Amino acid sequence: MILIGLPGSGKSTVGRQLARRLQLPFADTDTVIEQRLGCSIREYFEQKGEDAFRDAEQATLADLCGSPDTGVLATGGGIVLREANRQCMARAGTVIYLRSAPDELARRLRHDTQRPLLQGVDPLQRLRELYAARDPLYREVASFSVDSARRSVSMMVSTVVMQLELSGFGKAPPGG
DSSP, X not given: XXXXXXXXXXXXXXXXXHHHHHTOOEEEHHHHHHHHHTSOHHXXXXXXXXXXXXXXXXXXXXXXXXXXXOSEEEOOTTGGGSHHHHHHHHHHSOEEEEEOOHHHHHHHTTTOOOOGGGOSSOHHHHHHHHHHHHHHHHHHHOSEEEEOTXXXXXXXXXXXXXXXXXXXXXXXXXXX
């Protein structure tokens, strides 16, 4: 299963806890990308630009979606920008959109200095722009969404597990 959403929506934190609860392996595309590149995403953005980063992101997602060892996968916020990535995720299985309002995200990320797209003069405005551009793409690929506003990580994990159970995730097929 794959977690998508804007920066700061809780994909990595919720993903780790969800994997632990479901006893599945966990991976984070951003962490894998940084390991492959040998530098931080921020440094890579500054040196090579966003297009080069999106190429690395696409290759990493394709590898992770094709691996039988990928249980719960947290993705970078912009992974939905490429059609190939949306198709890859849709084929890979359950996609969970952790939805958060830009105002809530700005509050959570007010001290963050690691996210390249939020290092401007007005991070709230930038988050509003990202939300406007990406929300339709997240909705397009999502199997379901969970509102992450003002919820604890454990509440979000429980909500995701409940949604998974309602959708039949992890149950044996009839007659099997």
